[in-house]
Amino acid sequence: MKIEGGLVVNDMQKRSDLVIYNAQGEKIILAEFKAPHVKITSKTFEQISTYNTKHRIPYLLVSNGIEHHFCKIDFDNGTFEFIEDIPNYIRET
Structure with missing residues (x-):
């Protein structure tokens, strides 16, 4: 997990509250x-x-x-959907 990580958006310094990574080091949840x-x-x-x-x-x-609100992002289609909870397989990775 990374708490209050900095990032630059449109030439402005911002910070995300929480990024969660899986065991392979891939970002899986942004909070x-x-x-x-x-x-x-x-x-x-x-x-x-x-x-x-x-x-x-x-x-x-x-x-x-x-x-608490959860969204799943489909980058290929440029869409998102609200979901009831984070899928179990995300919790286990």
């Missing part, structure tokens, strides 16, 4: 965390999506500790 009083909005998803243009990670997690 964005907000405080419990912060509502998860489309702006939150825009933020993590912007970070993911650099990372290109297949699963996204957005949470404020109360609400």
